[in-house]
Amino acid sequence: MIKVDKLVKRFADSVVLDGIDLEIQQGEIIVVIGPSGTGKSTLLRCLNFLEQPDAGQLTIGDLSVDVTRATRRQILEIRRRTAFVFQNYALFANKTALENIAEGLIVVNRWPEAKAHERARQILERIGLKDKANAYPASLSGGQQQRVGIGRAMAAQAEVILFDEPTSSLDPEWVDEVLSLMKQLAEERQTMLVVTHEMSFARDVADRVVFMEGGRIVEQGPPSELFRAPKDPRTRDFLRKVLPEAPVESPLF
């Protein structure tokens, strides 16, 4: 289980995360939506300590830390328990697809290379890239690169995989293959926290949709409720802009 309490993050003078409370059950699939500049990426980056939060409590499994007092060791541990899938893939440019997936196992988990490569091969098979094991990122399509990015996150055996707009940089032709891999993971009940603008993915796959605005969680609920009957006017406004079919003006009872 993952629990975030009163998480605050400031950049210079602006408060980007203004006391976020969020609980994620094991196996839960959560989709975060919201306008641009609302702090969605910052939330994910704080969970992974790519940004140092300014206040709050973070609990991942049996590890619970006051984020301002987290030691170097605890930060490393938190990063190991949360895997990140980047919008721009961020594959290690000097490593092959296989090595990208095996790298963490070898360096962080200290597995012997043969065992790590064995596991990486299994993952490549699951993400449908068995024949690209020795290809370098530069020679892969965007969709293939992002699948390797997801494969790298899968290898980490993290408590949760954080996806920050995993399909936003992709040419339209590659979006489906990435989304269907994510669906496959969701079916296996991999805990996921996904920031995305793919509303159909949110509707079909999410257990819960979280709507953020101005550094706060405005509203959350199962997609069937949140999409059909948003309670907050801000949610309604946002959904009207992003949903192909306009949502209803007011909650239906």
Add this chain to the structure above:
Amino acid sequence: MSILNVDYMLGLFPILVSYLPLTLGMAAAGMVMALILSCCLAVIRVLRLPILNGLTKLFISFFRGTPLLVQLFLFYYGFPKLIADMAGVSVTILGHTTVLPMWLENATEISAITAAIIGLTLHFSAYMAESIRAAIVGVDRSQTEAALSIGMTNGQLMRRIVLPQATRIAVPTLMNYFIDMIKATSLAFALGVTELMGATQKEAASSFNYFEAFITAAVLYWAVVELLAWLQRRLESRLNEAYRR
């Protein structure tokens, strides 16, 4: 009598070749030490270590801002003289008076070859530090973030991700500096070292075949540099393998 004394050049060639080991040896020694030193300086600059960063900037500024020949003279004639002159001098520091030991007189006598290698090392490490720093900074930030995200330490991500990628960026420039350094060893001649250039000068002076002697030396330097340029191209294409589409 012909304009060009070809027989003389053919005879001179093997003589000059026998000085290549010294020329290349000085360059190789200088390059190895300059690589080590410049990596340290680059890391100091990248991490902005307090105090050391300022000193490093000063070091780089001085060695890039003054001619190599001046630096070589400073190391061969200047510093040893300065230190030798201090022998037996009494100095007062914080009200405490001591007489500097007499052994200082001979302590810093160094051979011209050593002075040349030290000069080349310091001079080129100033340039190389800046290109290594630029290469490290030039590795995309996303690479560091990805490495951090899976729980790597700073040391691990430097070793496994950043430095290998920085190497690819830095190698072309570093190879150019090595080539420059080979040519710069000829300045050691001014310290009295009989390396390729010194030997050529002696041969030319004793035979009066100035043109033949120096053109032979030039061809020899040129051949070495071309060979290195060829190696450089092969190395670069190997390093670029991972980045080809």
